[in-house]
Amino acid sequence: MAAAALDGIKVLDLSRVLAGPWCTQILADLGADVVKIERPGVGDDTRTWGPPFLKDAGGHDTNQSTYFTACNRNKRSVTLDMATPEGQALLKQMAAQSDIVVENFKTGGLKQYGLDHESLRAANPRLIYCSVTGFGHDGPHASRAGYDLMIQATSGMMSITGRPDEAPGGGPLRVGVALTDLFTGVYASTAILAALEVRHRTGEGQHIDMALLDVGMAILANQASAFLNTGAAPQRQGNSHPSLAPYQDFHTKDGSMLLAIGNNGQFARFCEAAGHPDWAADARFATNTLRVRHRELLIPQMEAVTRTRNTAEWIALLEDKAVPCGPINDIAQAFDDEQVKARGLAVALPRDAGDGIAQIVGVASPLRLQATPPVLRRAPPALGQHTDEVLAEMGVDAKQLAALRSAGVI
Numbered sequence: 001m002a003a004a005a006l007d008g009i010k011v012l013d014l015s016r017v018l019a020g021p022w023c024t025q026i027l028a029d030l031g032a033d034v035v036k037i038e039r040p041g042v043g044d045d046t047r048t049w050g051p052p053f054l055k056d057a058g059g060h061d062t063n064q065s066t067y068f069t070a071c072n073r074n075k076r077s078v079t080l081d082m083a084t085p086e087g088q089a090l091l092k093q094m095a096a097q098s099d100i101v102v103e104n105f106k107t108g109g110l111k112q113y114g115l116d117h118e119s120l121r122a123a124n125p126r127l128i129y130c131s132v133t134g135f136g137h138d139g140p141h142a143s144r145a146g147y148d149l150m151i152q153a154t155s156g157m158m159s160i161t162g163r164p165d166e167a168p169g170g171g172p173l174r175v176g177v178a179l180t181d182l183f184t185g186v187y188a189s190t191a192i193l194a195a196l197e198v199r200h201r202t203g204e205g206q207h208i209d210m211a212l213l214d215v216g217m218a219i220l221a222n223q224a225s226a227f228l229n230t231g232a233a234p235q236r237q238g239n240s241h242p243s244l245a246p247y248q249d250f251h252t253k254d255g256s257m258l259l260a261i262g263n264n265g266q267f268a269r270f271c272e273a274a275g276h277p278d279w280a281a282d283a284r285f286a287t288n289t290l291r292v293r294h295r296e297l298l299i300p301q302m303e304a305v306t307r308t309r310n311t312a313e314w315i316a317l318l319e320d321k322a323v324p325c326g327p328i329n330d331i332a333q334a335f336d337d338e339q340v341k342a343r344g345l346a347v348a349l350p351r352d353a354g355d356g357i358a359q360i361v362g363v364a365s366p367l368r369l370q371a372t373p374p375v376l377r378r379a380p381p382a383l384g385q386h387t388d389e390v391l392a393e394m395g396v397d398a399k400q401l402a403a404l405r406s407a408g409v410i
Contacts, residue, residue, distance in 0.1 A: 004031025005372040009196070012094050013037065013075065014082075014103035014115070016044040018148070018178055019212065020132045021071040022185025024102050027192065028074035029365040029374040035094065035390055036072065036381070040079040040410060043383040044068060056356035069360050069380040071185075073349060076378070076386035079410055086409045088113050093394060095120040095127065100192055104132035107142045117207045127205040128195045130188055136211035146212045148178035155180070155216030156233075160223055163238045172236065184215045245291040246270075246299060249328060250306040257311045260324040264288065269321045274305050353382035384410070 009032040013024040021036075021044070028034040038044055050065035081087045092114065095101055101120060103110060110116045117129040131137065134146010152158050152174050162173035188210045195206050217224065222243065223234045234242055239258075241247040246267070249256050261267050264287060268280040279285055279301070284294045291298055306314065311327055318325040329337065335346055347364045351357050365374035387410050388401055396404070404410045 002375075003372065004375045005369060006030040006032040009033070009100065010098045011035070011100045011102065012091070012098040014091075014101060014105070014110070015132060016104065017046055018071055018181040019184040019188070019210075020102050020104040021046075022182055023130070023132070023188040023192070024075065025071050025073060026185065026189040026365075026367070027100070029367065029376075030369075031372070031375050032100070034075040035386075036075045036077050037082070037091065038077055038079050038383060040081055040384070040408060043077075043079070044072070046071075047383065054357055054360065057358050058356075062355065062357060064355070064357070064382075069362060072380040073360070073362055074376065074378050075381060076390055077381035077384055078387045078390045079384035080387070081409050082113050082115065084407070084409050086404060086407065088115065090391070090394070090396075090409075091115055092120065092123065096124045097394075098124070098127065099196070100128045100130065102130045102132070102188070102192075106145060107131075107133055107137050121205060121207075125204055126199060128192055128199065128208070129205065130192055130208040130210060132184060132188060132210045132212070134211065135213050137209050141213075148181040148212065149174055151180045151212045151216040155213065156220060156223075157216060160220075160234050160236055162236045164236050167238065170236070179219070180212050180216045183219050184210055184212050187215055187218075240295070240299075243292065244288060245295045246302055248299075250303050252306050252309060252311045252314060254310045256328050257306065257314050258326050258328055262288075262324070266323050267291070270318065270323045273317055273321055273323065274302075276301075276305065347376060349376055349379035351379035351382070353385050355382050357382075 006027060009027070011024055011027055011032045011034040013020070013034050013036040015021055015024065016038070024032075024034045024036070036044075046068045047065055048063070049067040051061070052066045053061045054064045054066055054069065056062050080090060082091055095115070103115075108116070111119070117131070121127050121129060133142070134151065135141040135144050152161075153172075157179070158172035158174055161175055163170040165171060188208065191208045191210065195208060199205055226242065227233050239249045244262060246259050246261050249258050259270070261270060264280075267285070267288075268277075271277050271280040279298070283290075285291050285298055309317070315325055315327065327333070334340060340346075343364070345364045346361055348359045348361045350359045360379045362380075367374050391401060391404075391410070401410070
C-alpha cells in the first residue's frame with residue numbers, strides 16, 4: 001500500500017458521537033493510526049443510535065447502528081475504563097506515545113483522571129491536544145453540554161432554515177444532518193494539521209479549543225456578514241437565496257428542478273432556451289440586484305414556463321448551455337447518479353470481527369490528494385475489536401491482559 005499523507009502519526013481518540021470522531025476519521029483516512037477508546041461493554045453512544053442497524057450476512061438486523069459507521073472507519077477500537085487507576089495509567093502511556101489527542105468531554109471533565117492537556121503535555125511536550133466542547137473553555141456557558149441541535153438553534157441557523165412563518169409549513173427547521181458537528185470536525189482537523197506544521201518548526205505541541213458554538217456562528221457565512229454590516233437579521237425564505245435570483249427550486253411538469261443562476265450571462269441563456277428572451281431584455285431584470293428586488297414579478301412568470309416541461313427535459317435543454325440546472329434527488333437517487341458512481345463515492349470495506357457482519361459500506365473521502373490519496377485500511381470496528389492488539393504493542397503481555405479483563409478495566 002502506498003504511503004499516506006499522515007503515515008507515522010499516532011492519534012489517541014477519546015471522543016465520541018460525531019464532531020470528534022468526524023475529525024479523527026479525516027485524520028485516519030489520511031493515514032494516521034487512530035486508536036479509539038471506548039467504554040467496556042457500552043462503547044461510543046452512537047453504537048446504539050438506531051434504527052437503522054447494520055445487517056448480518058443473512059440480512060437480519062444486528063444491534064449495531066449505521067450511525068456509528070459514518071464516522072469511525074480506519075480506526076482501531078480499544079475498550080478501557082478511564083475511571084480506574086489501571087485504565088488511567090494505560091491512557092497516559094498511550095498519550096506519551098501519541099502525536100495527537102482528541103477529546104470531547106465537558107470543560108475540566110478529564111482533569112480528575114489526569115488526562116487533561118496540562119497533565120499529558122507535561123509528559124509529552126510535543127503533544128497536540130484538541131478539545132471539542134459545545135461552548136468553549138471560557139465564558140458564562142463553558143460548563144454547558146452542547147449538542148448539534150442546540151447549537152443550530154442557539155447560533156441562529158434554524159432561524160434561516162425553512163419556509164417563512166406565513167407560508168404553509170413555515171417555521172424554523174434544523175438542517176437535515178448535524179451540520180455544526182460535521183463542520184466542527186472539519187475545522188478541528190484543519191487546526192490539528194496546522195499545529196503539526198507549527199510543531200515541525202518549534203518542536204512543541206499545543207492545545208486547540210474547538211467549540212461547536214464558534215463553528216455554528218462561523219458557518220453562518222454570508223448571512224452573518226449581512227447582519228453584522230446592516231443590522232438587519234436575515235429571515236427564512238425557503239429555497240430561494242437572499243442575494244441571488246433566480247436561484248431556487250421550480251415546479252416542473254412531473255415534479256421539481258433546481259436552477260442556480262449566478263450571473264447575467266446564465267440568465268440570458270436560460271431565457272433564450274426557455275423561449276423568453278424578453279425577460280433578459282426587461283430593464284427590471286437586467287442585473288442580479290434588480291432580479292432580487294423584483295423576484296415577486298420574475299419567479300411566477302418563470303414557474304409558469306417551467307411547468308410546461310418535465311425535469312429531465314429541462315436538464316437536457318440546459319446542460320449544454322452552461323445554465324446550472326439539476327434534479328432534486330433523494331439520497332437513493334443521488335447514489336444512483338452516474339457522476340457519483342464514476343467518482344467511486346460508495347465504498348465497501350470488509351470486516352472480520354466475528355459478529356456476522358461481512359462488510360460495511362460508506363462514503364469515500366472527498367480529499368483527493370494525487371500523490372498521497374486517502375487510504376481505506378479498516379472497516380468501522382466492532383466494540384473492543386483491537387484491544388488486545390493495541391495493548392500488546394505497548395508491551396502488555398497475555399497474563400496482564402487477562403488480569404485487566406478480569407478486573408473490568410478492559
